[in-house]
Amino acid sequence: DIVMTQSPDSLAVSLGERATINCKSSQSVLYSSNNENYLTWYQQKPGQPPKLLIYWASTRESGVPDRFSGSGSGTDFTLTISSLQAEDVAVYYCQQYYTTPYTFGQGTKLEIK
Amino acid sequence: EVQLVESGGGLVQPGGSLRLSCAASGFTFSSYWMHWVRQGPGKGLVWVSRINGDGSRTTYADSVKGRFTISRDNAKNTLYLQMNSLRAEDTAVYYCARAGRIEVADNYYYNGMDVWGQGTTVTVSS
Numbered sequence: 001d002i003v004m005t006q007s008p009d010s011l012a013v014s015l016g017e018r019a020t021i022n023c024k025s026s027q028s029v030l031y032s033s034n035n036e037n038y039l040t041w042y043q044q045k046p047g048q049p050p051k052l053l054i055y056w057a058s059t060r061e062s063g064v065p066d067r068f069s070g071s072g073s074g075t076d077f078t079l080t081i082s083s084l085q086a087e088d089v090a091v092y093y094c095q096q097y098y099t100t101p102y103t104f105g106q107g108t109k110l111e112i113k
Numbered sequence: 114e115v116q117l118v119e120s121g122g123g124l125v126q127p128g129g130s131l132r133l134s135c136a137a138s139g140f141t142f143s144s145y146w147m148h149w150v151r152q153g154p155g156k157g158l159v160w161v162s163r164i165n166g167d168g169s170r171t172t173y174a175d176s177v178k179g180r181f182t183i184s185r186d187n188a189k190n191t192l193y194l195q196m197n198s199l200r201a202e203d204t205a206v207y208y209c210a211r212a213g214r215i216e217v218a219d220n221y222y223y224n225g226m227d228v229w230g231q232g233t234t235v236t237v238s239s
Contacts, residue, residue: 034217040225042158049208049232050150050158055224093158097225100172102148102160 002026002096006105012113019081021108023094028074031098038098041070041079044107045090054079055097086112115139115228117209122233129199129237135192135209135230143167143187146212148226149194151205151235159205162194163212177203199237206232 003026013019029038037057042050052061054070057077067082081088089112094105121133135147149161162173162183171183182195192209213227 031222034220034222036222038223042226044158049229050226051229052213052225052227055213055227059224061227095158095160095225097223100160100163101174102163104158104160107157 001101002029002099002103004094004096004103004105006092006094006108008108009106010109010111012111013081013084014113015086016083017113019084019088019110021079021092021094021110023072023077023079023105025075025077025096029096029098030074037073037077038096039070039072039077040095040097041068042093042095043088043090044093050093053092081110084110084112115211117211117228117230119207119209119230119233122207122235124236124238125199126239127200127237130195130197131199131235133194133196133207133209133233133235135194137190137192137211140211140228142185142190145214146223147183147185147192148210148212149183149192150208150210150226150229151203152208152232153202153205156205161207164192196235199235201237204235204237206234208232 005024007022039057041054044050058070091107116138118136148163164183180198184193209230210226211228213224214221
């Protein structure tokens with residue numbers, strides 16, 4: 001199984017400041033057929049289901065604010081929130097969609113400092 | 114509106130069975146792979162199973178293989194998860210999710226789980 005490891009486990013950032021979450025996969029998730037990294041990011045607010053934010057490591061899902069961005073390739077990936085808003089408080093998960101089982105990272109809890 | 118609505122959760126004794134349902138609307142259900150994902154109390158997300166559009170291909174996490182069965186009825190736009198031999202560690206919120214896809218040059222490429230239901234809670238306890 002591909003192991004997904006996120007860092008940090010929790011993060012406190014001031015409003016308007018940048019938040020960065022890292023995700024490392026135990027093997028490459030680069031899909032050769034379309035040359036995309038099969039790495040997704042989800043946001044989960046309390047009591048709600050996850051919401052798809054970023055797919056193919058760096059493509060924002062429709063409707064997601066442009067303060068959210070994804071980067072990375074191969075085994076190392078980053079989710080960045082450029083200017084933290086109050087509504088961004090949530091747990092963020094990365095997931096590899098390259099091969100089953102489709103494993104998730106353990107989650108990163110983002111709070112306001 | 115694209116929507117998924119789960120039902121069928123509840124309290125069941127260890128060793129018991131339960132069938133979850135996920136009613137889909139607002140999209141051509143038969144054209145999409147579908148997933149079940151679960152989340153234990155205070156825990157992270159765990160992928161459980163997937164099924165292709167016509168129901169002919171299924172895949173399971175090792176932790177549920179041989180105990181859970183995913184299926185679908187495209188005429189009813191409904192996804193199912195039959196859970197047998199339930200254990201305490203199966204206690205979780207169970208979500209159904211649609212496998213998103215992007216069409217590029219007449220090919221479909223999958224891009225994650227783009228639509229999720231609100232979840233249904235399964236508690237396995239005596």
